[in-house]
Amino acid sequence: MTRPGRSLGTKVALAVAVAAACVAGAVGVLVHRLTAADQLATARAAIDREMVTAAYDHAAGRRNDARVNRPDLPAPVARAVRGKVRVTYLHDGVLWAATPIAGGKVLALKRSYSPQEQALSTLDRTLLATGAAATLVVSLAGLLLGMRMGRRATAAARTAERIAEGDLDARVHPRGHDEIARLAASVNTMADALGARLEAERRVTADIAHELRTPVAGMSTAVGLLPPGRPSELIADSVTKLRGLVEDVLEVARMDAQVAAVEREQREVSAMARRAVAGLAGVSVEIVTDTVVSTDPRRVERILTNLAANALRHGAPPVVMTVDGPVVRVRDHGPGFPDDLLTVLHASGPQRFRTGDRTGGTGLGLTIATGQARLLGAQLTFRNRPEGGAETELRLT
Incomplete structure (x- = not known):
């Protein structure tokens, strides 16, 4: 699974942190403005009252x-007073109050505004520290929440990947009642439905193959009673192919049902390779180094026969099977695997009834080979040679 950019938990934590910082900043600005306006209004009211008292004292000679x-x-204060009004004015940290008196004169009073400005600065520092602390606490809470959400989403994604890779028993354990829990439940429902559908398909495939064995056996017997000739040969060849297809389908059904048993023996890899291609014309065997492995020889030979037959059918001669210790390589000199099929082979393995070319076939050969290799614990890889041709490698353990 890819891990692009930031995780869900990080994104949630960043979103919560940004939101907390924005809220703290907005609240701080609002409190600053309301406090500054209230301080100025209170100071202006106080100096205005002093101005009124001073005017009465001046008139009384006190x-x-x-x-x-x-x-x-x-x-600005002088210009406003000429309009015969009493004014208050804040200028350069000094609060002024002035009023016109008799004789066209102006009576003025001033007070320092520094105490209010210092109090506002103290308030700003308090708001900044409180906002930073609140943002940090909320960000940590958001990080914990985001990490929890991220772990739950990641668990659901990994389970979905396991299901896609064929582990139909994988399940998510949903917790809570949010969207992630609903996603987890949907993944489980999907796995149940997919498993039921695949099981139904396997059962139908196995039943059909079993039902076909009897009539195919009868056809094989009937072919032996036909008079010799070209028509009899064509019918016999078709019946042989049909019998092989039925056996392939039954083999796939047995592997899908996981009822196949592995019977291990000590065998030379070269001997198994030669027996595998004994009935295939056009396939040569080259021995680089030989070794003895503990494996199921019947299944190994079935794998190598299918690989060689696939190379003959979809590639071009010469087809060479090379034995190099526990590694067996089958190479042809055709156009190689199609790019789309090679992508599928690397991602999820061969798909039955899909060959990736236009030459016909069922696609069961590679499916059976892969299934047999999985049973043996062997590694099967597919690639195209740089100089041309397809190559399949079986690595026995």
């Missing part, structure tokens, strides 16, 4: 902090 026609009065 001393106060207000000054008349201050030279440092900001120009």
Whole structure:
């Protein structure tokens, strides 16, 4: 299974972290603005009350902090006061209050706004620290949640891959009631349906093959009673092919049902190779090195016969079977395996009733060879030679 980019858990954790950071930032900005506006409004109200008191004191001749026609009065304040209104104005960290008095003069009062600015800076630092801590905590929670979701999704994906590879007993153990649990249950349902369908197909195939054995045997007997001639030869050849097909189907059914038994013996690999091609004209055997292996000779010979027959049918002569210790290679000099068939062979093994070319055939030869190799614990690989031709390698253990 490929692992592109970030995992689901990482993506969930990043999404939660980004969302938490955005929420913390939005809340911080909102609190900052509301607090700043409230502080300014409170300070303006306080200095405005002082300004009113100072105006009464000035009119009564009492001393106060207000000054008349201050030279440092900001120009915007001076312009506003000319409109005969009392004003407050924040400028460069100083809060001003001014009001017109008799004689066209301006009475002004100023207070430092530094305490409010310092309090707002302290609040900003507190909001930043709190937001960072909250984002970290929420991100960790999101990471844990994402990792849990990722593990569950990965388990479902791996189980689906095992099912696709032929392990129909693989199941997911769904937990919870969310979408991932539903996905896990769907994978199990799919496996159950696929297993039931394959079992039905295997049963039907085996039943048909068993039912055909009797009439095919009768046909073989009847062919022997026909008078000699070309028609009799054609019928005999067709019956022989039909009998071989029925036996192949039965062999596949037995392997699918996992009832085939392996009977191991000590045999020379070269002897098994020669017996496998004894009835095939056009196949030569070359011995590089020989060895003795413990295996089921009947199944090994069946594998090699099928590989050689497949090379004769779909490739081109000469077909050479090379024995190199426990490794047997069958090579032809034809066009090689088609690219699409080679992809299938590497991914999931040969598929019955599919040959990948236009020369006919059932595709059971490679299927049986692969099944027999699996029973023996041997390794069967398919490839095309760079100089041309297909090559199949059987590695016995």
